[in-house]
Amino acid sequence: MGLTGLYVEAHIRGDLDELWARTQDPSHHQRWDLRFSEIDYLPRAQGEPQRFRYATRVLPFLTVAGTGVSAGEKERPDGTRTSALRFASPHPLSLLAEGSGYWRYVPDADGVRFLTGYDYRPRWGRLGVVADRLLFRPLMGWATAWSFDRLRLWLERGITPERALRNWLAELAVRALALLAAGSGLVCGALMDAAGPLAPLVLFATPVLAVLAVLAALCTPPLPGTPAARRCLRTPPAPIRAPHLLTTLEQQS
Structure with a gap:
């Protein structure tokens, strides 16, 4: 699996330690990440990578669960931090079968570049590949970016x-x-009496106002306090490589 499948980057004007805490603590992580409803760490032995259980509520009556393993590097010579994980779901209704990814924390003069790269293998054979390409993968990319911006606002x-x-x-x-x-304005304009004295004005103004309303609804930027996926970078600025930590994690798990 290539780890450039999905990429999201947010610039957060905040403290590196606080960002680390709100992303590495499961009780915080599950609050801002739209992709998870629940994350719990499992008991581990000294020196072993951290194993965890996650759950995602797909529908009010359907929850898909899985397990994973993660590890982090909080102190690196270049001042950055890294965490990596591998995950899998045995649930037959989960399109996502297994995957892996990483987070990088890169401090700069104005805050922290917080970025992720991850990829996964879909199940359900050829049908799953098509469903993933057309629907699930774009949705996962949007949910990741939206969640990163929600974290930034926090x-x-x-x-x-x-x-x-x-x-x-x-x-x-x-x-x-x-x-x-x-839509209602267009319908009302069409139903008005074409023979009325204001009919030409109505017939001209109604479509114009409708178009303006549609443009306002679709093109107005989100408010500053509203999370938006569009604020995040979705393409890596340069070719990226998975961190060595991920390779080590794969060997240990």
Whole structure:
């Protein structure tokens, strides 16, 4: 599996130690990462990599679980930090069969470049490959970027992950109402009496207003307190290599 399959990078103006804590502590991680509903560390022996269990609520009545192993390097000669993981789900309804990835923490003058590269193998044969390419992989990339921006808001602005989700849902509802209003306006304009004295004005103004409403709903940038995947870098600025830590983890697991 190549680890450049999915790449997301966010620049976070925050403290490196605080970022490490909110990404490495499962109780914090599950709050901001949309991809997981629950993350629990499992008991481990001294010197062994950390094993964990994760669960994702796909539907209100369906939860897909899996297990994994992770390791981290908190002190590196160049001042960066790295963590790596391998994961797998035996659940037959999980499109994701197994995968691996890493996080890198790269301090700079204005904060930390927090980036990830990961890839996975889908199940369900050829059908799974097609479903992954057309739907699941784009969705995973979006969810990762959206989650990284939610984490950024938590560290930079003190907006908790729960509040950030409410902000996003509220803004989504407003945009949906704008689209609904645009559609309703077109219908009402079409139903008006074409013989009325204001008919030419109505017939001209209604489509224009509808287009403006649609553009406002689709193109207006998200509010500063609303997480948005578009704020993250989705393509690596240069060719990347998986960290050596991941190779070591694969040998130990």
